[in-house]
Amino acid sequence: MNEAALREAIVETGRSLFARGYAVGTAGNISARLGDGFLVTPTNSCLGTLDAARLARLDARFHHVAGDKPSKEVFMHRAFYQARPATGAVVHLHSTMATAIACLAQPRERRPIPPLTPYFVMRIGRDLPVIAYFRPGDPAMEAAIAAEAANASAVLLANHGPVVTGATLGDAVAAAEELEEAAKLALLLRAARPRELTPAQIDDLLKTFG
Numbered sequence: 001m002n003e004a005a006l007r008e009a010i011v012e013t014g015r016s017l018f019a020r021g022y023a024v025g026t027a028g029n030i031s032a033r034l035g036d037g038f039l040v041t042p043t044n045s046c047l048g049t050l051d052a053a054r055l056a057r058l059d060a061r062f063h064h065v066a067g068d069k070p071s072k073e074v075f076m077h078r079a080f081y082q083a084r085p086a087t088g089a090v091v092h093l094h095s096t097m098a099t100a101i102a103c104l105a106q107p108r109e110r111r112p113i114p115p116l117t118p119y120f121v122m123r124i125g126r127d128l129p130v131i132a133y134f135r136p137g138d139p140a141m142e143a144a145i146a147a148e149a150a151n152a153s154a155v156l157l158a159n160h161g162p163v164v165t166g167a168t169l170g171d172a173v174a175a176a177e178e179l180e181e182a183a184k185l186a187l188l189l190r191a192a193r194p195r196e197l198t199p200a201q202i203d204d205l206l207k208t209f210g
């Protein structure tokens with residue numbers, strides 16, 4: 001995808017996420033990799049009303065070179081791009097159900113959401129590490145995420161929300177949506193004893209869908 005198309009895709013993704021309630025106010029941010037750098041949503045912007053021309057452009061070393069000031073969470077995005085070179089996009093949301101789990105789970109927990117459905121396992125993988133609480137925009141978050149990112153395509157920030165990656169923007173958004181649904185199911189079934197996928201079923205999914 002060329003830069004103009006990627007800019008439009010970020011705007012459309014933000015509009016869609018906002019329209020469907022995955023983002024409210026100015027919460028959440030999106031980034032995507034270019035051949036020679038990154039596009040990042042501006043800080044304090046509403047994902048529902050992004051302007052393609054004003055997205056922040058960073059060079060390959062994450063220096064801001066054009067557009068509005070980037071998200072204060074650029075460190076959390078950088079942690080994933082550096083630890084997982086195949087990452088093409090990162091989506092951070094405060095989506096309600098995943099954030100509820102992020103308020104219930106203990107920091108350092110690795111599986112805060114049970115493996116109930118195949119698409120959760122296929123899109124998120126085996127582990128969803130819970131990162132200790134950091135103030136939004138705290139650069140110290142980067143090292144904490146980097147310590148987990150090589151082995152996890154997504155994390156939950158304690159009392160804050162999910163950060164989800166993908167090879168493409170579409171992949172990252174689809175994974176963020178699956179995570180939100182899995183969190184909703186986990187909360188709905190919390191008092192019950194739902195049947196979980198077995199380790200053999202999880203292995204089969206990961207082997208088949210990677």
Ligand code: 13P
Nearest residue numbers: 027028029043044071072
């Ligand atoms: P930014 O507006 O700086 O992107 O921050 C929003 C957010 O979601 C903080 O976690």
